[in-house]
Amino acid sequence: MRDLKDLTRPNIWSLSPYSSARDEYSGHEAHVFLDANENPYNQPYNRYPDPLQREVKALIAKQKGVREEQIFLGNGSDEAIDLVYRCFTEPRKDNVVAIDPTYGMYKVCADINDVEYRPVRLDNRFQMSANKMLAACDEHTKVVWICSPNNPSGNLIDPEETERVLMSFDGIVVIDEAYSDFNRSKPFRKRIEQYPHLIVLNTMSKAWGCAAIRLGMAFAQKEIIGLFNKVKYPYNVNQLTQLKAMEILRSPLEVEKWVSTLLQERSRMIEAFRMLPTCREIFPTDANFFLARMTDAQSIYNYLIEKGIIVRNRSRVALCDNCLRITIGTKNENTQLIAAMRQY
Numbered sequence: 362m363r364d365l366k367d368l369t370r371p372n373i374w375s376l377s378p379y380s381s382a383r384d385e386y387s388g389h390e391a392h393v394f395l396d397a398n399e400n401p402y403n404q405p406y407n408r409y410p411d412p413l414q415r416e417v418k419a420l421i422a423k424q425k426g427v428r429e430e431q432i433f434l435g436n437g438s439d440e441a442i443d444l445v446y447r448c449f450t451e452p453r454k455d456n457v458v459a460i461d462p463t464y465g466m467y468k469v470c471a472d473i474n475d476v477e478y479r480p481v482r483l484d485n486r487f488q489m490s491a492n493k494m495l496a497a498c499d500e501h502t503k504v505v506w507i508c509s510p511n512n513p514s515g516n517l518i519d520p521e522e523t524e525r526v527l528m529s530f531d532g533i534v535v536i537d538e539a540y541s542d543f544n545r546s547k548p549f550r551k552r553i554e555q556y557p558h559l560i561v562l563n564t565m566s567k568a569w570g571c572a573a574i575r576l577g578m579a580f581a582q583k584e585i586i587g588l589f590n591k592v593k594y595p596y597n598v599n600q601l602t603q604l605k606a607m608e609i610l611r612s613p614l615e616v617e618k619w620v621s622t623l624l625q626e627r628s629r630m631i632e633a634f635r636m637l638p639t640c641r642e643i644f645p646t647d648a649n650f651f652l653a654r655m656t657d658a659q660s661i662y663n664y665l666i667e668k669g670i671i672v673r674n675r676s677r678v679a680l681c682d683n684c685l686r687i688t689i690g691t692k693n694e695n696t697q698l699i700a701a702m703r704q705y
């Protein structure tokens with residue numbers, strides 16, 4: 362691996378970050394806060410939140426089996442995705458390599474940051490070849506993006522191929538595990554100690570049922586987390602989000618119940634779809650959604666909208682010809698979709 366300084370944009374490496382009032386004070390128990398020009402009235406909304414979200418991280422560390430200094434929290438995973446570009450890639454010079462098809466934000470952030478994006482086609486089972494990924498890399502490749510379970514296909518990327526990329530690529534490897542709570546495979550989050558250039562993304566938006574609060578996580582060794590902390594907005598995670606996140610993090614059993622219900626429902630949905638004359642193929646899934654190849658995705662999509670049911674039409678995505686991506690909903694919602702499909 363190249364050393365971190367060599368991978369980091371020089372302006373970011375040498376950046377002195379904004380120092381907020383709450384950064385500068387630490388240690389002693391204080392009870393009079395006259396340092397941040399806040400209004401003393403209107404509690405509890407009047408105070409700036411903790412810029413490093415220490416209480417939230419303490420709970421996440423326990424839940425996820427990592428150390429607090431190995432956690433970055435952002436305004437959704439999207440913030441972490443953007444920070445990867447802003448910390449490591451030089452616009453118009455560096456490039457990144459990603460599996461294709463995959464989650465759209467990696468490319469959007471590349472475009473925003475004016476960084477070349479190199480998609481590498483998965484095979485027709487939506488599996489990655491490490492050799493193909495490595496062949497797409499050159500001396501200006503700073504980042505490799507892997508999403509597992511992948512979106513929109515739903516399958517886990519073969520961990521052995523992923524490990525091959527980790528062993529051979531000398532830059533940053535990001536593994537997006539937004540859906541890792543929905544399967545039993547060993548998450549790469551547990552291997553950040555082993556790989557100093559690995560960044561793993563998680564989110565509160567899926568299994569944890571908190572898409573509205575916007576809380577994404579990145580796990581990596583503390584040197585990378587330190588870079589993210591320098592570049593992020595000082596108060597990037599607001600107090601309401603921090604409070605709500607702590608509430609849900611204290612109820613992991615509730616989340617486990619949701620996940621097991623969703624997995625049962627997923628089996629029921631897949632069985633029902635298999636029986637439909639309009640369904641040609643269902644791809645293996647390790648997430649809370651499945652990808653189905655239909656006879657005519659566009660007209661089924663339009664028909665479902667008429668019925669007030671929205672699914673995702675992925676027909677125009679690579680390898681996803683005539684495919685709908687269907688999220689698992691409540692039992693009642695799933696039953697409505699199945700009933701509508703049987704009437705089509």
Ligand SMILES: *Cc1c(COP(=O)(O)O)cnc(C)c1O
Binds near residue numbers: 563572
């Ligand atoms: C849904 C999803 C996310 C979540 O993004 P947030 O900004 O945290 O809501 C991240 N990655 C993938 C692949 C997703 O499908």
